[in-house]
Every structure is written in structure tokens, then in C-alpha cells.
Amino acid sequence: MPANLPPQYFTLSAELKKAKTTQEKISVLEEMLAIVPKHKGTEKVQKDLKRKIAKFKKEAQSKKKSKKELIYTVKREGAAQVVISGSPNSGKSTLLNALTNANAKTADYPFTTTLPQPAMMAYENILIQLIDTPPLTKDFHPGWLKEILRNSDGIVAVFDLSKENFEKEIEKFKEILKKLNIENPEGKQVSNGAGKKILFIGNKIDLLPQEKIKEIPSLYIKKISALKKIGLEDLKREIFEMLEIIRVYSKGLNKEPDFEHPFTFKKGTRLLELAQDIHYDFASKFKYARLFKKNSKKSSIVGKDYVLEDGDVVEIHT
Template sequence: MGPPPPSATPAGARRVHHRRVPANLTAQYKDAELRLRQATSHDEKVEALREMLALLPKHKGTEKLHADLKKRLAKLEEEREHAARSGSHHVDLGHVRREGAGQWALVGPPNAGKSSLLAALTHAHPEIAEYPFTTHVPQPGMMPFEDVQVQLVDTPAIAPGHVEPFLPALVRGADGVVIVLDVAADDLEASLVGTLDVLLHGHVWPEGRPVPDGASPLVVPRPVLVAANKHDLDDAEGTFSQLAREAVGPGLPFFPVSATRGDGLDGLRPWLFRALRKIRVHTKEPGKKADLGKPFVLPEGAAVEALAALVHQDLAARLKFARVWGHARFDGQQVDRHHVLADGDVVELHA
């Protein structure tokens, strides 16, 4: 059969090439793809793209799709950074700029005392009232601990049928989560379950608990603790605290505290820093005393070259050796760039 007559193909018409989509995409992937098409906020799009990347089968037939998804995700993240640098009036409530040694999100039900705890631990002055839902937007504050500061972020309350849409993304962006509960509340256990559901929606789960069956492959373990607030209302035997600890169950560190009276806060501060798994390192110049002011903060297991990169971008490439005081075999020990540092070390870098 010969070619169709010229009239069958209108002038200027183009052939339509349909993109071939891999046939073995899972139902979970298709659900994430549907959420991406329906997403209206920046954070919803980023979350859906990340899940699609995690769920996409890895083989020859998905290489182009994988590259396309990564490109789209990179563009969204670049737009966020550009907006932050340019001081755009658009406010992304799901993202609070990290400061200090690390960031903790304070989450929980109405009137549990999250804002009071923030005020007690930091120099922030959030609005505090007896009525629920006083906090409408994230409120950061800096908690001093020895020679560093740790960022705490107060968040809007979590209640049945009332969760701010940006909250799961904010929780995912934090280094850890403090669940603030009212130690004397009748619905403490239900409040805990509702809060953990929000964490799971943000793909975050407590390190000490097994991840539920059917959870997203994007779920990551993070340090999560329970601050059982209003301990000052407890009786002499600590009955409320005992019942609250039983309701919380195993796998979650439990701190009875009082934001108003200060109970338990001295033990909470060091835990919040140590759970970040960070080390503090000071530097010194040859022949001079160590600079014991603000330390450099690095993740546990960081080596000398990571410190050099923090001091100056080019120093890591030019680094020859270093001398270490503190946890070395002897003071001033000469080490190479791969030497692992410890909390409290003093380091002299030689390039």
C-alpha cells in the first residue's frame, strides 16, 4: 500500500511522539505522581518529587525519567534558595533558616506549653496565652548551651482536624523533634498518637521505634523526645509523670519539665545538644594561644580536612598537616587530613 495522498497530511503538521513511560511503575509511585499534579505549594511539589525519585525503579528504561525528576527537584530547590537570598516577600512557612549547632522543632497539642518552653530555654518572646492556637507561624529562638547555641522552633498546635499544611515539611527539615505534652492532660496518649502521625506524614520517625509497616521509603529516623510539661502541677509522688511515662511507652526519651518553674530544664539542655551528634573544635595559629571563643561545629566523625574547609574554602586543598591538642595521643601531635576529631579538640592547621 502506497503512501497517503498529500491531502491526508495537512501542511505544517508535525508528528506527535508519545513519550514511552516504563510499565513497571508501582502504585505508590503513581500516587506520588498524582500528588505532584495536584500540588499547589512549593513544599508539596518538593515532597512529591522526592518520593517519586525514591520509588522509581532503577534500570535502563527509567534513566531519562530519573534525570528529568532530578532536574525538576533541583530547580525547585534553587528557586527556594534564590528567594531566600533576594529577600523575597514570599514566605515559605515550611522552611526556617537553620542557625547555631542544630535545629529542633517543638510540636504538640494546644495548650501543652510549647511557647512557654521556648521562652524558658531561649531569649525568644513568643505570644503566650491560655487559649489554644496562639501560635500561628513558626517562632525560632536560640538556646545557649556552654559555648554554642541550639535553635528551637515553636510551631502551631496539632489537633484532630487541625494541622497547618506546612508543618510536616518543617518537621522534616529539622534535625530533631521535641514533642511537648501536658503531663496532666486526660488526652495525653491521643495527643501523642496524633503528633506522631504528623511526623510520619513528614517522613520522620523516632530513632528508638520501629517504622510502621507500609510507611513511605522516604521515612528517616531522627532523634525525638517527649517533654512532659507542667510538671509543677504534679503531686509529691509524681503521679501524673508516672502515668504519662507509661502512656508514652518505650523508645522515646521522656523528660518531665516545667516551663514556668524550670524543673528539668538543666537536664534537657545538654541532651538537646548531644542528640545532634555534633562536636566543637577550636583553632589556633602557630606560636599563639588557642582561640577559645566561638568554636567550629562539625558532625561526629569529622576529620581535619572538614575543619579546614570550614575555616576557608581553599584551605582544605592546600592543607599539609595539622597539630592537635585534646584527644590526640599527646599535645601537639602532628596528624594528617584524615585524622578524626573529637569534641573539645584544639587544632593548628598548616598549609
């Protein structure tokens, strides 16, 4: 029995040869199958079309699975977690190495960093976790990078001051963060109301003449050289201040406090949280605490609702 295929079938057959994507091929094949007369003479044609549709659907599913985003998480360590982000080839990895003595790969081409790389930065008597990440661009902002940025306590955004268009790169960076619902930053250090803060860093001042450096307002961006280690101690302090960390020291009765290993909290934390961190019994059986302020030998009596401050020494009584 002859197939007697309609003229539209051959038109679609020509379209199939021009189709480039798997989905386009599936769509054309399904149209061809729909217009094929359903009788014994077209059974072979129908079978062939169904086989091709099944093949391309399987191929599409396989591509979809292979494109599923990898998920990278970084276990929190230290007093806080800060992500180093910014524009391509701005010196983010060099900055990580300079602040932490890590050995992140560096090169004079963009996207040297492809995965998150954590390292610990020492600031006085605490450690802060820094995470070097791939540059954030309009075409590259995978879900895992977005989550790392969102889950961090703050962002250090690095830009190359030796580039003529560095200000445009900063504006583009702000736009990307805004689209990702992470931040809408204005100024050198800001918060978005959810506690997320960002510190803008202008790197590579060693490549600029002094008069050019002076033209860039310090209120707008922190100027450093990661390679020459210029301005790094001030940067460490600014990162610490951005995070609003307080260090609190516990002491036992008639004992000296351990100033090398402080408890760390966010500003606004109450004394009860310190008691809970030390031991459950300290919180449940709390009576009062003797408070020694920073650089003072005098003490005062405070209750569990006392708001802790940086440098406080606390002796809890139960």
C-alpha cells in the same frame, strides 16, 4: 420559536437549587446545557447556562487560589535548628521563652502560636536555633509545617503531663508524623535512619503530685516544668546530645585557641572539612595537623582523614 425543553431539564433545575457547593452547581449546569435542544428557540437558555457556568468556574478558581498554602521558611542560624512541636496547649511557647529568653505569646487556650517563631538557645559556648510552631494535630498539619519539621535537625515534642490522656496524645502525634513520613518514634529519643531525631517532653510537672510524677517512666519522656523552670538545664544538655554536635577549636602557630567561638560539625566529620571551613588554601595546601585533645597539653600529628571529636583543638600546617 418555542424552547420546548425536555422534562429532565426541569428536574435538573430543581437539583440546581439544592446544590450547595460551587462544583455541584457547575456539574448540574453542564448537564442542563448538554440536554438543551440546540436550535434558535433555546439560544437565550444556552447563553444563560454558559454565563452561569463561567461565573461559577471563575468563583471556584478564585477559591482555589485563596486556599493556596502559604509558605513559611526560617533561615538557619546557630549550630543547629530544632523544632518545638507537640499537642495543643502543652506549653510550647512557654518552653521557648524559658529556654531562650524570647517573648513568644502564651495563653491558656490552644493554637496561640499560628506562625513559626524562632529564637536562639545558648548552650555552653554555642547557640542552637529553636522554632516554636503551631500544634500538630490530625486536622492541622499544613505543608509548610511539614517542611519545617522535615528540614530541622531534630524535634522537641511537648505534651501536658497534667492531662489524663497525655499518653493518647503522644500516640496520636506519632501517628501523624508517620503519615507525614517524618518519623515513627519509639522511646524518648530516636532516629528514623535519615538522621531525624525526636525528644519527648512532658511539661507541667508542677501541676502533679510527686507520687504521680514518679509513676511516669523517665526512659519514656523527659519531665519538666517550663513555667517553674524545672529540669531545663538537663533539657538543654539532652537537646545538645540529641543533635550529635561536636565543637572544634582552631589555633594558629604559637597562638592560643579561641574557646568562645568554636567550629561546629556533626559527629563523624573529618579534619579536611574543618580546613575547608577555615580557608580554601588550608584544604588545598594541607600537609598535616597538630591535634590537642580536650584538657590535654600533649599533641599528636594527624592527617586530613582524622575524625574530629568534641573539644578537639587543631593546628593546621600547610
